[in-house]
Amino acid sequence: GLRKGIFSALSKIKGKRKLDEDELQDMIRSLRRALQEADFNVRQTKELTERLAMKMKEEEIRPGITLQTHAMNILYTELVRLLGPPKEIPPRGQTIMMVGLYGQGKTTTTAKLANWWSTKMQANVAVIEADVHRPGAFSQLSQLLEGTKVSVFGDPESKDAVDIVRRGIEKHSNVDILIIDTAGRHQLDEELVVELKDMSNLVNANERILVIDAQVGQAAGPVAASFNDLVDVTGVIVTKLDGTARGGGALSAVAATGSPILFTGEGENVKDLEKFESDRFISRLLG
Amino acid sequence: MIKEGKALNALLEEIEWAMLESDISSAAVSDVLGLMRGSLIGSRLRKGANLAKVIEATIKRALQSILRADYWDFEATIEKYISEGDKPVIIMLVGVNGTGKTTTTAKIAYKLKNKGYTVVAAASDTFRAGAIEQLEAHMDRLEIKCISSQRGGDSAAIARDAISHAKAKGADVVLVDTAGRMQNKTNLMNELQKVHRVTNPHLVLFVGDALAGNDAVEQAAEFSRVLTFDGAVLSKMDTDAKGGAGLSIAHATGKPIVLVGTGQEYTDLHQFDPEWLLEQLFE
Numbered sequence: 001g002l003r004k005g006i007f008s009a010l011s012k013i014k015g016k017r018k019l020d021e022d023e024l025q026d027m028i029r030s031l032r033r034a035l036q037e038a039d040f041n042v043r044q045t046k047e048l049t050e051r052l053a054m055k056m057k058e059e060e061i062r063p064g065i066t067l068q069t070h071a072m073n074i075l076y077t078e079l080v081r082l083l084g085p086p087k088e089i090p091p092r093g094q095t096i097m098m099v100g101l102y103g104q105g106k107t108t109t110t111a112k113l114a115n116w117w118s119t120k121m122q123a124n125v126a127v128i129e130a131d132v133h134r135p136g137a138f139s140q141l142s143q144l145l146e147g148t149k150v151s152v153f154g155d156p157e158s159k160d161a162v163d164i165v166r167r168g169i170e171k172h173s174n175v176d177i178l179i180i181d182t183a184g185r186h187q188l189d190e191e192l193v194v195e196l197k198d199m200s201n202l203v204n205a206n207e208r209i210l211v212i213d214a215q216v217g218q219a220a221g222p223v224a225a226s227f228n229d230l231v232d233v234t235g236v237i238v239t240k241l242d243g244t245a246r247g248g249g250a251l252s253a254v255a256a257t258g259s260p261i262l263f264t265g266e267g268e269n270v271k272d273l274e275k276f277e278s279d280r281f282i283s284r285l286l287g
Numbered sequence: 288m289i290k291e292g293k294a295l296n297a298l299l300e301e302i303e304w305a306m307l308e309s310d311i312s313s314a315a316v317s318d319v320l321g322l323m324r325g326s327l328i329g330s331r332l333r334k335g336a337n338l339a340k341v342i343e344a345t346i347k348r349a350l351q352s353i354l355r356a357d358y359w360d361f362e363a364t365i366e367k368y369i370s371e372g373d374k375p376v377i378i379m380l381v382g383v384n385g386t387g388k389t390t391t392t393a394k395i396a397y398k399l400k401n402k403g404y405t406v407v408a409a410a411s412d413t414f415r416a417g418a419i420e421q422l423e424a425h426m427d428r429l430e431i432k433c434i435s436s437q438r439g440g441d442s443a444a445i446a447r448d449a450i451s452h453a454k455a456k457g458a459d460v461v462l463v464d465t466a467g468r469m470q471n472k473t474n475l476m477n478e479l480q481k482v483h484r485v486t487n488p489h490l491v492l493f494v495g496d497a498l499a500g501n502d503a504v505e506q507a508a509e510f511s512r513v514l515t516f517d518g519a520v521l522s523k524m525d526t527d528a529k530g531g532a533g534l535s536i537a538h539a540t541g542k543p544i545v546l547v548g549t550g551q552e553y554t555d556l557h558q559f560d561p562e563w564l565l566e567q568l569f570e
C-alpha cells in the first residue's frame with residue numbers, strides 16, 4: 001500500500017535528525033512514486049513533494065520525534081489542507097443538480113442523497129430523472145427509491161431533458177429538496193454540453209455536484225475542470241470506495257473545482273452513502 | 288556511447304513521469320524503464336543519431352510487445368467458431384460497476400447481427416435497478432431476442448436458458464451480460480464463477496474503463512485470476528482518457544485488449560489496434 005511505500009521511502013532517512021540534499025531528493029523521489037500509485041495527479045504529486053521537502057528543511061523537528069514521523073505528519077497536514085474545510089448542506093431550500101462522466105454513479109447517488117435527507121432529516125424530497133439518453137434510467141431511479149417517501153419524476157417517452165426538468169420543477173415546487181439526475185457526458189460531446197448548459201440555466205441549482213468514480217486516474221483533474229467551466233461545481237461526491245481504488249483522482253477534482261468532497265459512495269445499495277470524513281479518506285488513500 | 292549515470296537517470300525519470308501521466312500503471316512503467324535502461328546502456332549512438340528518436344523507438348517496442356501478446360481478432364475468432372460448427376458461440380462480459388458492459392453487449396449484438404449472425408442476449412444482471420430494462424430496451428431496438436426474468440432471479444439460470452433457447456433455434460451467438468461487481472467482494476466473484484461454470488463460454492471479455500488509473504491493474508488481475516478472460520474491451524476511449532489503462536491491463540494479465548469503445552452509439556465499437564493506441568500516447 002501507499003503507507004508501506006511511504007514508510008519505505010522514509011526509512012531511507014530513518015534514525016536521522018538531519019538530511020543532506022541527496023538524501024532528501026532520494027526520499028522525495030520514492031514518496032512521489034508511492035503517491036503516484038494512489039492515482040495522484042502527476043503535477044500535484046510534484047508540487048506536494050516539493051512543499052514537503054521545503055518544510056522538512058525549514059521546520060524545527062520537535063525533540064523525541066524521528067524525521068520519519070515528522071515527514072509523515074507534514075504529508076498528512078498537506079493532504080488535509082488540500083481537501084479543504086468540510087461543508088454541510090442544510091436539508092431545506094435545496095435544488096441540486098448531479099453531473100459527471102458516464103457510469104460514475106450519478107443515478108445511484110441521486111437516490112442515495114434523496115433517501116439520506118428523507119430518512120435522516122424527515123425532509124420532503126423529490127428527484128427528477130433528466131437522462132433521456134440512457135435506456136432504463138427512469139426505471140433505475142424509480143426502483144432505487146421504491147419503499148421510500150421520495151417522489152420520482154420523469155418521462156421515459158421524452159427526448160427533451162430541459163422540458164422534463166421544467167415540468168418536474170413545476171410539479172414539485174414545494175419540496176424541501178429537489179435533486180436532478182442528468183445523463184453522463186463529456187465536454188467533447190457538443191450536443192450534451194449544450195443540453196447541460198440549457199438545463200443549468202433553467203434550474204439555477206444552488207448546489208451543482210460532480211460525481212466521480214474513485215477509479216478515475218489522471219483524467220480526473222481535466223474532467224473536473226471542464227465540468228467546473230460548464231456549471232461551476234459546488235461539491236464533489238466520490239463513489240465506489242468499497243472497491244480497491246484509492247481515490248487519488250478525487251483530490252485532483254477538489255483542486256480543479258475548488259469545492260469540498262461532501263459524501264462518499266460505499267456500495268450499490270441506497271443506504272451505502274457516508275458523510276465525507278477527511279481522516280478516513282486520507283488513511284484509506286495512504287493505506 | 289550511452290553510459291550509466293546521473294544524466295541517464297534524470298532522463299529516465301522525466302520519461303517515467305510522462306508515462307505515468309498517460310495513466311500507464313506504475314508496475315508497467317517500471318518494467319518498461321527497466322527494459323529501456325538495459326537496452327540503452329552500453330549501446331552506441333550512430334553518428335548523427337537523435338537520442339530522442341532512439342528513446343521513443345525503444346519505448347514503442349516495449350509497449351508494442353505488451354499490447355501484441357496473445358493478440359486476436361474478434362470477428363475472425365467468432366467466424367472461425369461458427370464455420371467449424373461450434374455454435375452457439377457463447378460470449379460473457381464481466382467487469383466492475385459502470386465500465387460499459389451492457390452498452391458493449393448491445394454494440395457487439397449490433398456488429399454480429401450486421402454480419403448476418405443470429406444473436407440471443409441473456410440479461411444475467413438480475414441484481415441492479417433498471418438493469419433488465421436497460422438491456423431489453425437495447426435488444427428491442429436491435430430486434431434481437433433477449434432472455435430475461437424478474438429482478439432478483441438467478442443469473443446463471445438466465446444464462447443457461449438463453450443458451451438452451453439459442454440451441455433450439457439454431458442461433459449463432461449468445462451474449463451473456465453480467466452485473467458489475469467489485470473484484471474484492473468474494474461472494475460476488477463466487478457468483479460470477481458459477482455463471483462461468485454453467486455457461487462454459489467460448490470467450491470471456493473483461494470490460495475496463497479507459498478512464499481508470501492504477502486500479503485497472505487490481506481489477507484486471509483479480510478477474511483474470513478468478514475467472515481468466517480471453518481479452519479485454521477498453522471502453523470510453525472517446526473521453527479525456529489517455530488510454531494507458533489499456534497497457535496496464537495487458538501488462539498485468541498478459542491478455543490483449545481486443546475491442547475498443549469509442550462512444551455510446553451501436554457503431555462505436557472497433558477491433559483494438561495497438562498502433563493506434565501508441566500513436567495516441569505519443570502525440
Ligand SMILES: Nc1nc2c(ncn2[C@@H]2O[C@H](COP(=O)(O)OP(=O)(O)OP(=O)(O)O)[C@@H](O)[C@H]2O)c(=O)[nH]1
Nearest residue numbers: 102103104105106107108184240265266267384385
Ligand atoms: N460498488 C459500488 N457501486 C456503485 C457505487 N455507486 C454506483 N455504483 C454502481 O455503479 C454503476 C453505475 O452507476 P449509475 O448510477 O448507473 O451511474 P451513472 O453515473 O448514473 O451512469 P450514466 O447515467 O450512464 O452516466 C451501477 O452498477 C451502480 O450500482 C458505489 O458507491 N459502490
Ligand SMILES: Nc1nc2c(ncn2[C@@H]2O[C@H](COP(=O)(O)OP(=O)(O)OP(=O)(O)O)[C@@H](O)[C@H]2O)c(=O)[nH]1
Nearest residue numbers: 102103384385386387388389390467523548549550
Ligand atoms: N462515451 C462513452 N460512453 C460509454 C461507452 N461505453 C459505455 N458508455 C456509457 O457508460 C455508461 C455505463 O454503461 P453501462 O453499459 O450501463 O455499464 P455497465 O458496465 O453495464 O454498468 P453496470 O452493469 O451497472 O456495472 C452509460 O452511460 C453508457 O452509455 C463508450 O465507449 N463511450
Ligand SMILES: [Mg+2]
Nearest residue numbers: 106107131184
Ligand atoms: Mg445515470
Ligand SMILES: [Mg+2]
Nearest residue numbers: 388389412467
Ligand atoms: Mg450493465
